[in-house]
Amino acid sequence: MRPLTSFAMRALTAAILLALPQVSFAMPPMPGMDAPAPRQPVPGTSIYNLNDVWTSQSDTPTPLRSLRGSVVVAAMVYTRCRDVCPLTTEAMQRIERAMPVKKRACVRFVLFSMDWVADMPAQLRAYASAHRLSDRWTLLHGDENAVRGLSAALGISLYREPNGDYQHSLAIFVLDGEGRIAATETDLLQKPAILANKARDLVARRCSRHRWLP
Amino acid sequence: MRHSASAFLVAAGLTCAAVAAAAVAQDDMVPIPAGSYVPFYTRESVRKPQTATPVSAFALDRAPVTNAQFLAFVQRHPEWSRSRVPALFADRHYLQDWAADFRLADARAGERPVTDVSWFAAQAYCRAQGKSLPTTDQWEFALYDNGRNAKAVREQILAWYATPSAANLPAVSKLPINGYGVSGLVGAVWEWTLDFNSMMAGSDLRGNGTRFCGGASLGASDPTDYAGFMRYSLRASLKASYTTENLGFRCAL
Numbered sequence: 001m002r003p004l005t006s007f008a009m010r011a012l013t014a015a016i017l018l019a020l021p022q023v024s025f026a027m028p029p030m031p032g033m034d035a036p037a038p039r040q041p042v043p044g045t046s047i048y049n050l051n052d053v054w055t056s057q058s059d060t061p062t063p064l065r066s067l068r069g070s071v072v073v074a075a076m077v078y079t080r081c082r083d084v085c086p087l088t089t090e091a092m093q094r095i096e097r098a099m100p101v102k103k104r105a106c107v108r109f110v111l112f113s114m115d116w117v118a119d120m121p122a123q124l125r126a127y128a129s130a131h132r133l134s135d136r137w138t139l140l141h142g143d144e145n146a147v148r149g150l151s152a153a154l155g156i157s158l159y160r161e162p163n164g165d166y167q168h169s170l171a172i173f174v175l176d177g178e179g180r181i182a183a184t185e186t187d188l189l190q191k192p193a194i195l196a197n198k199a200r201d202l203v204a205r206r207c208s209r210h211r212w213l214p
Numbered sequence: 215m216r217h218s219a220s221a222f223l224v225a226a227g228l229t230c231a232a233v234a235a236a237a238v239a240q241d242d243m244v245p246i247p248a249g250s251y252v253p254f255y256t257r258e259s260v261r262k263p264q265t266a267t268p269v270s271a272f273a274l275d276r277a278p279v280t281n282a283q284f285l286a287f288v289q290r291h292p293e294w295s296r297s298r299v300p301a302l303f304a305d306r307h308y309l310q311d312w313a314a315d316f317r318l319a320d321a322r323a324g325e326r327p328v329t330d331v332s333w334f335a336a337q338a339y340c341r342a343q344g345k346s347l348p349t350t351d352q353w354e355f356a357l358y359d360n361g362r363n364a365k366a367v368r369e370q371i372l373a374w375y376a377t378p379s380a381a382n383l384p385a386v387s388k389l390p391i392n393g394y395g396v397s398g399l400v401g402a403v404w405e406w407t408l409d410f411n412s413m414m415a416g417s418d419l420r421g422n423g424t425r426f427c428g429g430a431s432l433g434a435s436d437p438t439d440y441a442g443f444m445r446y447s448l449r450a451s452l453k454a455s456y457t458t459e460n461l462g463f464r465c466a467l
Contacts (some may be wrong), residue, residue: 044301145341152333152411152454153302159412167412 001139042068047153048094048179052146054112057124057139064150065179066139069204070108072114072175073195076156078115078146079127082172084188089131091188092172096134109137114151114158114166116144154181174198233431238435243273243467244395251358253351254442274348275464277386278398278405279339281312284331286337289316294335298364303334307457325385327403327462333454336406338467347408348466350449357400364392369399371441404448413450 042048048065056062058203073095092109101108111127113119119127124139135137142150151158157169174183174195183198250266259417288294288309295315299308310330331339333347340346348356359367370390389398399405452461 042300046300046302049300049302103293145337148337148408149334155411155453157413159409 028089036188043178043180045181046179047150047175047181048069050149050153052147052149054140054142054146055121056141057121059121059147064142065148067108067110067175068179069105069177071109071177071199072108072179073111073199074110074112075170075171075172076112076154078113079119079123080115080165086131087188088170088172089133091190091192093133093184094192095133095172095196095199096136098192099200103200103203104136107136107199109133111137111139111140112147112150113141114147114156115164116142116147116169116187118164121156138200174202176202241268242276244276245271245273246352246356246396247271248307249355249360252445253354254439256434267351267355269351272348272352274352274356274394274396275345275465275466276395277389278327278403278462278464279336280386281318281323281326281391282308284328284339285312285316285318285324287342289313291338291342292316294338299335303331303338303455305455305457307459308332310457311459322382322385325387326383327386327398329383329408329455329462330458331461331463333410333452334458335404335457336463337408338464343465345465345467347406347463349409350375350407351397351411352466353405353407354390355446356394356396359392359394359396367392367400368441371444372399373442375441403460404445404458406461406463407449408450410449410452411454413446457461 042065044099048068050064052064053063054062073092075088075092077088079085089111092111094106094130096104096109097124113124113125119141121141124141127133128137128139150156151168154173155169156171159167161167170186170188172185172188172195173181176182182202183195185195231425246269248269248271250268262411292298292315293320294303296309296312297315309328312317318324332445337347357367358364383402386402389402391397392399
């Protein structure tokens with residue numbers, strides 16, 4: 001098969017880009033989806049090279065790549081975890097509060113559950129409610145392959161014990177709009193401003209037009 | 215895509231061999247009956263050292279995956295070819311001994327264990343076969359070999375570690391076979407496991423703060439098992455995109 005010439009490719013891309021505003025006016029973004037993502041392949045180091053489809057707390061199928069276009073503050077946790085996972089969640093909430101209100105609206109907070117057995121969407125909804133997470137938060141359930149792939153990509157150690165608990169390492173990540181790791185924090189007691197500033201800096205000025213609708 | 219005619223013929227020839235190998239892949243697995251073994255390193259919060267870890271019955275590839283088999287996979291899934299694999303999935307040494315994206319260094323390379331493959335690539339290969347990488351417990355249990363020749367195996371491993379890498383790996387058919395009929399678990403290449411990253415290394419362990427490097431001897435079931443220490447610390451040192459010339463894999467079901 002002959003690849004499109006770069007000219008044709010550029011023309012096609014331009015046509016798609018020109019069509020985008022109309023599309024987004026005509027169709028409100030679907031739940032869990034961002035404004036239409038550009039068609040270019042994601043960068044090589046992007047975690048959006050993982051093509052797993054996760055499921056959100058509202059039962060919405062969520063391809064990892066659908067996060068593309070948003071600045072994401074993310075961590076891997078599981079809801080049965082009684083110690084460090086709630087602390088991780090709270091640390092992310094402190095990051096959320098440390099961000100300027102306008103910019104905050106353009107950042108998504110994502111918890112990837114590492115418990116592919118127990119953390120079904122209903123469980124994630126209960127967790128979101130118990131922790132009073134704002135509507136900027138997405139909690140995602142994935143199967144074992146999705147979880148192992150993501151933990152490998154993020155460098156998170158993971159061991160599922162026979163009783164369903166996990167031993168795991170800790171980190172909060174800031175991902176840029178292309179899914180590249182822009183910042184990592186492994187110290188939960190670190191000042192939230194460090195990651196908040198990183199996320200703030202990544203948010204484009206025009207973010208208010210593209211704010212994510214839950 | 216363009217290949218020279220000769221390159222294409224070589225690749226086509228290797229593909230035929232590889233497809234034939236893939237067709238008998240299920241027969242190329244060895245059933246490993248359920249049992250238990252004492253891992254070198256025990257996770258303290260789960261069990262005390264010296265207690266056995268149960269392992270359910272599973273099937274394991276008889277031999278490490280070869281270059282020819284991996285070439286057949288890459289041809290069916292060109293997104294795993296050297297020039298197309300994203301940096302997230304493999305570092306820049308990925309398949310570096312191959313002549314080109316779809317061409318091995320030479321015909322004999324096809325029979326040798328594939329190396330310079332990342333965890334992502336290895337797991338993608340196994341999933342394409344409807345299999346998975348073995349868990350560390352499965353792999354170690356197969357190596358334990360129901361206790362057969364434990365001393366000999368350990369000596370074999372240490373002798374292997376002490377030997378500088380050979381220029382060429384042996385063909386998988388030349389690798390020693392253990393009591394289950396599994397060949398080459400040690401002696402030629404290290405192998406990826408599904409949960410290679412299940413050991414807490416570094417400063418961010420949750421729980422009681424035992425770290426692998428400093429704390430391992432406390433959790434080790436046999437502190438004199440230097441070979442075991444080598445395997446566990448190697449796995450703990452890996453990242454999923456790493457590729458090296460002595461790290462291959464096989465699949466489990």
